[in-house]
Amino acid sequence: MLLFAGRLNREYILPVEGAPILDRAGGSPLYAAGTAAVWEKEIALLARVGEDYPNQWLENFNKKGIDTEGVQIIPGSLDLRSFRAYSENRELFRTNPVKHFAERELSFPKALLGYRPPEKREKFKTVRHPATPLATEIPDKYLQSKALHIAPLDFNSQGQLLTKFRTVNLKIITLDPSPRYMTPNRRQDLRLFLDGLTAFMPSEEELRQLFWGETHDLWEMAEELGEFGCLFIIVKRGRKGQLLYDVNAKKRWQLPAYTSRVADPTGAGDAFCGGFLAGLAQSDDPLRAAARGNVSASLSMEGSGPFYPTEILPGLAHARLDALIGLVREV
Numbered sequence: 001m002l003l004f005a006g007r008l009n010r011e012y013i014l015p016v017e018g019a020p021i022l023d024r025a026g027g028s029p030l031y032a033a034g035t036a037a038v039w040e041k042e043i044a045l046l047a048r049v050g051e052d053y054p055n056q057w058l059e060n061f062n063k064k065g066i067d068t069e070g071v072q073i074i075p076g077s078l079d080l081r082s083f084r085a086y087s088e089n090r091e092l093f094r095t096n097p098v099k100h101f102a103e104r105e106l107s108f109p110k111a112l113l114g115y116r117p118p119e120k121r122e123k124f125k126t127v128r129h130p131a132t133p134l135a136t137e138i139p140d141k142y143l144q145s146k147a148l149h150i151a152p153l154d155f156n157s158q159g160q161l162l163t164k165f166r167t168v169n170l171k172i173i174t175l176d177p178s179p180r181y182m183t184p185n186r187r188q189d190l191r192l193f194l195d196g197l198t199a200f201m202p203s204e205e206e207l208r209q210l211f212w213g214e215t216h217d218l219w220e221m222a223e224e225l226g227e228f229g230c231l232f233i234i235v236k237r238g239r240k241g242q243l244l245y246d247v248n249a250k251k252r253w254q255l256p257a258y259t260s261r262v263a264d265p266t267g268a269g270d271a272f273c274g275g276f277l278a279g280l281a282q283s284d285d286p287l288r289a290a291a292r293g294n295v296s297a298s299l300s301m302e303g304s305g306p307f308y309p310t311e312i313l314p315g316l317a318h319a320r321l322d323a324l325i326g327l328v329r330e331v
Contacts, residue, residue, distance in 0.1 A: 001069070002036050002141055004029040005046035005161055006151025007131045008053070008071075009082035012112055014100055015264040015304060016086045022109050025057045026306060028151035028176070031267030032274030033066055034142040034306035035296035038317050039278035044142060046070040046133045046161075050078030060141040064307055067173055069139050078131050081115055084291055089310060092265075116250070132157045135164040139326075147172035147198075147281040149273050155181045159192060166196065172280055176273055195229035198280065201273055204237045218243060219252055219331070232286050234276070235294075236269050244290045252331040253260040253287055255294050258324050265302035271300035271309065287328065 006029035033043050044067035051073060058068050059309040081285040085093040087328075093100060094117045102109045118129075132153055148165055150158050150173070158175060165173060175197060181189070182202060187210055194200055202210070204218065210219045222233040226247035234326040241257040275296025279289030295317055299309040 001042040001044050001142070001145045002033075002040050002281055003035070003044045003046060003070070003145040003147065003148045004033045004151065004274065004277075005034075005070075006051055006153060007039070007129065007133075008045075008047045008080060010053075010080045011266070012081060012083045012097065012109065012115075013264065013266055013304075014085040014104060014106075016088065016090060017263055017264075018304065020104075021264075021304065022104060023111060024062075024305060026267065027080075028267070028270045028273075028305040029149075029269035030061075032149055032151060032277070032299065034064070034267075034274065035271040035300055035309045036274035036278040037065055037307075038296065038299065038309050038312070039275065039292060040281065041065060042146075044070055044145070046138060046142065048072045048074055048078075048131050048133055048137075049080065049130075049234055050074060050076055052077035053080070064310060070133070070137075070142055072133070072137050074130065076237060080111065080131060083112065083115055083117070086265065090262065090265055128154060128157055133161070135160040138164060143168045143170075146168060146171075147277050148174070149277045150175045151270065151273070152176050152178040154178060154237075155186070159329050162193060162197075172198045172277070174201060174273060174277055174280075176201050176270070177206060179203075179206050179209065182210045184210065187211075190225070191228045193228075194225060197230045199232040199234055199276065199286075200230045201234045201236060201276070203269060204240075205237055208233055219245065222252075234290060236272055238268075242272070242290055242294060244286060246286055253290070254327055254331050255290055255324070255328050258294055258298035258320055260298040260302050262301045263274065265301050266304070267306060268297040270302050274296040288325070291321055291324050291328065294319075 008027035010023045010024035057119035083097045222245040233245040242255045244253040272293035279292035
């Protein structure tokens with residue numbers, strides 16, 4: 001079983017093309033799980049939602065082959081709203097939904113009244129968000145998972161999940177950091193995460209923020225983080241693809257983004273993480289796993305929603321994988 005831990009969202013999206021998306025299931029662990037399901041059959045979620053979270057969504061996850069025993073339903077309602085608007089050149093906007101709906105001459109949905117981006121709501125909070133999965137609420141069967149991916153959460157929550165799964169000697173653990181702690185003054189704290197971690201997967205922006213004012217060389221940054229005890233450092237670079245640094249082999253690989261049509265880039269980075277975890281769980285080859293992540297991201301962006309990749313033609317994912325491998329180059 002592949003396990004994905006993180007926070008679920010209720011999405012409101014003005015995509016690059018097509019009609020607005022109003023109140024759809026989303027969130028980093030769901031996008032990762034949705035693309036992992038292209039490659040692997042046994043998938044599970046670890047998350048928390050309120051009583052107002054639509055039960056039919058959870059039922060749909062199960063129909064898609066995703067185990068939801070680890071989705072805890074807590075008393076009361078939780079504000080899980082997430083707004084995104086994309087311009088024609090794919091620039092992302094997370095604030096002021098009223099403005100963006102007005103610019104497109106669309107009626108503003110009442111469900112977004114009073115909306116504030118999560119980063120604005122939580123900027124000065126030190127307490128855990130109630131939708132964050134807890135290490136004390138993990139079903140026993142999940143402790144026997146083949147591999148775990150931890151999506152962006154606050155530093156302490158990610159640390160507690162890591163500690164819990166390390167006690168049961170889970171061999172494959174990957175982590176996508178939160179931009180909130182990717183700052184120079186927190187870099188040494190990352191030793192707690194990276195020591196024994198399988199793969200650390202920041203975006204290029206997050207990595208540059210972590211080394212702000214010190215170096216512009218992404219490989220130099222990856223090598224320093226590799227000294228903290230992680231096996232693989234992967235830098236997600238959007239339209240520029242990914243960088244993979246194999247710490248033990250001291251090898252550098254550059255993967256170009258698989259060229260595909262972009263309908264909705266939401267969750268593409270998470271899709272990469274899901275594909276990578278599935279690939280690494282099936283093989284010890286980090287390069288081929290990264291290629292699976294790359295292909296997963298391309299499939300995710302061609303449509304919209306966390307489960308779009310599961311609706312593709314059979315064989316398309318593997319055909320893209322074979323084509324991409326030939327484009328990877330060692331640096």
